[in-house]
Amino acid sequence: MEQFGQPCQLEGCCYGKSTSLTTTAAIIMTPKNSAVVHEHRQQNTITTTSSSNTSGVIATTVNTTTIHNSTALILSPTKTLPQEVGLAVLKMPTTLQRLGTDVWAHLIAGQPKKPTWNLQTTVILGFMQAFRDHTYTNSLDFWRFVLIAPTFLTPLTSHVQDASFIVRPRPLECVGILRECDQQEKKQFLIHQRPPRVLEAEWMSALSIWDYCWQSVWPSAPTIAAAKKKKRSTEKIILYFHGGAYCAMSAQTHRTLTHKISKTTGRRVFAINYRLAPETKFPGALYDAVQSFLYLIDPIEPYYFDPKRIMIMGDSAGGGLALAMMLYLRDHGLPLPEGACLLSPWVDLTFSYPSWDSASLFDYLPNNPDKLTGMNPQKLYLGDEFSPSMLKHPYVSPLFAEHFEHLPPIMVQSGGCESLRDEIEALHQKINQSKTSFIHNEVYQDMVHVFQAFPLGKSVDEAIASIGWWARQGVSMISRYQVKHQQVASSTSSAGHPKDLILSSLLKKETLPPLLFGRRHRSIPG
Structure with missing residues (x-):
């Protein structure tokens, strides 16, 4: 396993485009074992949607389409996309x-x-x-084509604003496994004289949330504006990483979900389009995730945020990426966020748990995806010649981290019959055994992978409401406990967990939404 603090040796890990590409495809016939190459014409197509019903530029034909985070389409050697x-x-x-x-x-x-x-x-x-x-x-390109469909479902009561930013070295310079990625960014700009890379991102918020934030961030009255001169915002926000097995989907495909999250938490959601595999191998996505967090807290920026007022969220691969980012920040002494909320996080790329087989009758994910040829997420994310030991690198599969101490409070939601059920339960057990970190685990009966994104009835409403409670009350409640009982938590053994008993008592004293009382899938006693 690669040691922390050593530069990454994976070739091409930091390459790939982050801006949208308008691609005019021209299929070139190649030998059977070669990838199909597309000629393309690149232009920026980042769209600022100032109205509530704009979903971005997405073409509906096969020949011309908007592809996020990719430089070319990788087609099956035997079949074309059409x-x-x-x-x-x-x-x-x-x-x-x-x-x-x-x-x-x-x-x-x-x-x-x-x-x-x-x-x-x-x-x-x-x-x-x-x-x-x-x-x-089918090929990865087929699934990318199919999975752009949710982009057209942008809620009418939402406000989307472009938030793309230039990737550059920050005062808190990336270290360890990301050092070489940082050096590559510098080299592209200083030596090759290429323009700085732009990481595509957007602000998503419910209209009511946006109206409030607009008045507080850009007040119109001169006296109020003078009082708001401070650059460091007091606003609480969410940094969101989308799912898609690290190789598909985007912030745009997740707008329905991020809109729900904004509405229930009362916060704006900063969703990024990290670079996708196979165009960008590990640790490119991790580098983009860390860059987005450092960008939000960078005092050099005209408007920046307190890290303790940023909650990290992600679903599926994005949930695993969020946890990997927090492990990286902790391991290298960088500021940590307020807390995290992980929706069906993918934390084990070895596919070693039996629920990948037993849950396939109920879940929509394929069983044994590591046996696939065109859509093998291991090879797409790590490369064809990856070392098996890399699958257990803690920044690839966070489940295998050496320890989970000194992490912010974490909430995990998962479905009771989803393919990732067993690895999520293993993650819950490991974090729960730590002395200083807290996890609030919710398993929703008979629900599937990232069920919060679908109209699947009462469980979805409960889960979304619980996310709102976590952002508004849960994290701050646990933070108060951590300050008050730090000595108790640090001196307790993993057996018995007095911290759980104290936290349970604390939970009972707090005001919880009515639908949270008596919920069987709450992991914290009480």
Whole structure:
């Protein structure tokens, strides 16, 4: 395993474009074992959406499309993207037939896959599972094309503002495994005379939240403006990392979810488009995540934030990236955020837990994705020739970190029948055994991977409300406890955990949303 503090030796880890590319595809025939290459014309297409119903520039044709964080499309050697799309359409009757079987079992036979699933949940998950089974061997490019669909669902009651920023060395310069990435950024600018790289990001907020923040950040009255001269903001925000197995999706595809988060937490959400694999291998995504956090707290910027007023959030791969970033910040003595909220975090890239097989009947993720050829996330993220030991590097698979001490309070939400269930439970156990770190774990019965992003009934409403409670009360409550009982926590052994008993008592005294009382999936006693 690579030691902390050593420069990264992975070739090409820091390359790749962060801005959107408008790509005019021209397929060039290559030998069977070669990747299909696309000629492309690059231009920035970052769109500032000042109105509430603008979702960005996304083309609807195969030949011209907006691709985030990628320099070229990597197609299957045997099929082109149009062929894969055509075959998926031809298989749609079979997909619908299987969906009909699930609906019949639910309505007529009275035997839904899970007893708590309503008809809407059966239809949504049944379609996703059938579509998965007929297309899981397709190329990465096919899935990137399919997964841009959520971009068109930007909520009408949201406000999106471009927040892209220039990547540059910060006063808190990157160290350890990211040192070489930082040096590459300098080299591109100083030696090769290339323009600084722009990392694409956006502010997402509910309209009511945006109106409040606009008045507080850019007040119109001169007297108020004079009082707001201080550059360091007192605003509380969320830094969000999207999921997508490190190789697909974007901040734009997650707008429905980030809008929910903004509304329930009362905060603006700063969502970034970190560079994707395979164009950018590990630790490129980690470098972009750390850069985004350092950018937000950098006093050089015209407007910056207190790190203790920034909550880190992410789903799936983004949840794993958020935890890896906090481990990196802790390991190198950099400021830590206020807390974290991880939604179905992907924290083990070895795929070694049995729930990857046992949950495939209920979840929409494919089982054994490490056995796939075109969509093997291990090879996409680490490269074809990666060392098996890299899979257990703590910044790749945070589950294998040596310890979880001295981390901010962490909330984890997961589904009871999702493919990542076992590794998330293992993460919960490890963090819960620490003396100084706290985890609030919520497992939602019969729910699937990142269920918060889908209209799956009451559990989604409960989970979103719980995120709001965590941001408004939970983190500050635990922080007060950590200050008050620091000596107790540091002197306790992992057995018994008096800190849990004290925290349980503290939770009972706080005002919780009514729907949180008596919830069976709360991991903290009481």
